[in-house]
Amino acid sequence: MYVNWLQFSDTVKAELMEQISKVFEGINNPSMKEVRGLEDRLYGLEQLMFGARKLVQEQGDMSQVMFIFWEFSNRTAE
Numbered sequence: 001m002y003v004n005w006l007q008f009s010d011t012v013k014a015e016l017m018e019q020i021s022k023v024f025e026g027i028n029n030p031s032m033k034e035v036r037g038l039e040d041r042l043y044g045l046e047q048l049m050f051g052a053r054k055l056v057q058e059q060g061d062m063s064q065v066m067f068i069f070w071e072f073s074n075r076t077a078e
Contacts, residue, residue: 008016
């Protein structure tokens, strides 16, 4: 729906322009463009993922060694 700008009173026009100015100020504000602390949280998440991968690798290595010992003990028991 199209509304003619001239139909608004001067006070309504002034209020609209003030609100529009505030929106543009918010858009141009660098702190509004980024989520505060996001970089730190992503770095922390990356560290957790690295630690998890390391634990998975260590657990895999340990399970292989345990399997080898289990096979060895079965062969010697026979």
